[in-house]
Amino acid sequence: MLLLVGVVSLVRLVASQAVHSGPDVVLPPTSGQSGYVQPGERLEQLLSAQGEALLRGDEQGWLAPLDPDDAQLREAYRSQFRTLRALRVSSWQARPVVRPLLKRGEETSTDVTVAYCLAVPKCPPARFVGPEAPQLTQELTVRWGPDEQTVTITGSRAAERDRYGSRPLPWEDGGLTVREGRRVIVAAAPGETERLAEAVSAGDQAASVVDRYGRLAGREVPERYIVFLAGAGEWRTWRGGTAPEWAAAYAYGAGKTPSNVVVQMAEMRDRAGLLSTLRHEFGHVITVPGTDDILGSIHQWLVEGIAEYIQWGGRPPARAQLTEVRAHLRGGQWRGSIQLPRLASTSSDAEARVFYLMNHLTMTCVADRHGEAKLFRWWYAMVSEGSANYEPATRESLGESFAALDRACVSHLRRAVG
Known part of the structure; x- marks a missing residue:
């Protein structure tokens, strides 16, 4: 559903650009639009200049489009400028999702998409669909006038529904x-x-x-x-x-x-x-x-297991840490596979510890059997799968079936827990 909305918005944007590719013009009066204008390229130029000011460290240029009488708005932007500069902002591209209709002397709201990079020397391209650079949607309040060349930002807040997160x-x-x-x-x-x-x-x-x-x-x-x-x-x-x-x-x-x-x-x-x-x-x-959410749910046991393995430098958990795992196994709650079901956001701390430790043991098992290099090769092949069918990735990376690996690592886990 979100993708469909994005595609519709993109079509509207392209259509708007096709009609208003030149200087700002006054639209012919139509029903409900008498006295309105399309700000056209002017708003885009304003946002582009603001982004360029941020990247070159020009605080006054960053603040220039803001309402000079709104001290709170200017202070919020000033604080954000200093934070972004300290975080090594390397790219900032802002443009309206759809060029808004504005009435001179009055305010209106418009959504703006911002693509940016922090501490990344070579920022990937900003794409409307399937973004590579991180993006967000900001709702700006803007005022057009008193003359045709003046656009002022009078308000800014996170969009109510930000498709990017x-x-x-x-x-x-x-x-x-x-x-x-x-x-x-x-x-x-x-x-x-x-x-x-x-x-x-x-x-x-x-x-x-x-x-x-x-x-x-x-x-x-x-x-x-x-x-x-x-x-x-x-x-x-x-x-x-x-x-x-x-x-x-x-x-x-x-x-x-x-x-x-x-x-x-x-x-x-x-x-x-x-x-x-x-x-x-x-x-x-x-x-x-x-x-993304798919990777964090379907492959959660892999995602957390490899992070635990890295956290402990490839060392297995100490036996003293495994008391809760031992109770879990003896309590009959485990279905006897290394492929653990997803941990719920409302799970208890004890359930989370058991989940992390068991997945850690699985990663040490694979490393012991095949070496660290093959562990990571197998891991990336596994999480690249769009489903929980791990057979092809395991055979290709480790030369054995997933069922065989599962049996071996279940035995490894039982021995480690005792």
């Missing part, structure tokens, strides 16, 4: 403090700045471990991993506050650029816990950039 994104929040390390950029919410230096240090250390697995898997590692430190309020609001109840952190997709990481700092008891969590989330960044 939940809002607000962490970097849209005001008041972030940003610090850069060798391999990470970390942005802290106002209440989490005391742990900013700790997070930068832990992030750099985590990246040094995770980068090795990225290269082993033949993946291009990010120039910088981007991490947002959330307080309790931000955790409940960033990206709609939809993280599972058992989650302490997550990596969210940013088009086909590397995913960004959000950490719930209240769950990070010490530096060791933060370091371990960042290894796991960076594992998601290098394995499934742009993870």
Whole structure:
């Protein structure tokens, strides 16, 4: 349904451009449109110039289209400018979804699509359908006039229905403090700045471990991993506050650029816990950039299993960690396969721990049988499948059937748990 809406909007946009490809014109009066004009290229030029100002570090140019009398709006844009610059914004393309009809001297709302990149030197192209660069939809309120060349932005908010994902994104929040390390950029919410230096240090250390697995898997590692430190309020609001109840952190997709990481700092008891969590989330960044809902549901056991494997540097879980797994197996709740059913967002913390540990054991089993290089080759072949039919990928990558691998790793898991 969303794709259909997007296609319809695209057709309307193309039609509008075909009719109004030249300078701004006054439309012939029609029913209900007397006195209205198509702003045409002027609004697009305004947004393009604003994006160029952002990229060259021109704060006044970024603020230029805004209502000079709206101090709150200008401060919000000023804060966003400084955050985006600190996050190494490398691309910013904004244009109306459909050119709006405006009446001189009055305000109207229009949706604007923004394609952008953060800390990505070569930003992929922005596409309306199947976007490669991350995108969002912003609802702008604009005023046309007093003359034909003047367009003023008088309001801005997240579109009520943003087809590109939940809002607000962490970097849209005001008041972030940003610090850069060798391999990470970390942005802290106002209440989490005391742990900013700790997070930068832990992030750099985590990246040094995770980068090795990225290269082993033949993946291009990010120039910088981007991490947002959330307080309790931000955790409940960033990206709609939809993280599972058992989650302490997550990596969210940013088009086909590397995913960004959000950490719930209240769950990070010490530096060791933060370091371990960042290894796991960076594992998601290098394995499934742009993870979507299908990948996170059909292949969740694989997605979390490989991140656990990376988190612990290929080491299996210690036997002392497996008490809950042992109880789970003895309680008859397991169906006896490495292909575990999806973990629900409302699952308990104990259920989540069992799920993660069992998938971790599965990945160590495959690595023990076939080596790390084949583990990652098999893993990528598996998650590339559009269904849960893992037979072709397993035979091609490992030279055995999925049924044989399943039996072997079930035995491995039982021995490890004891």
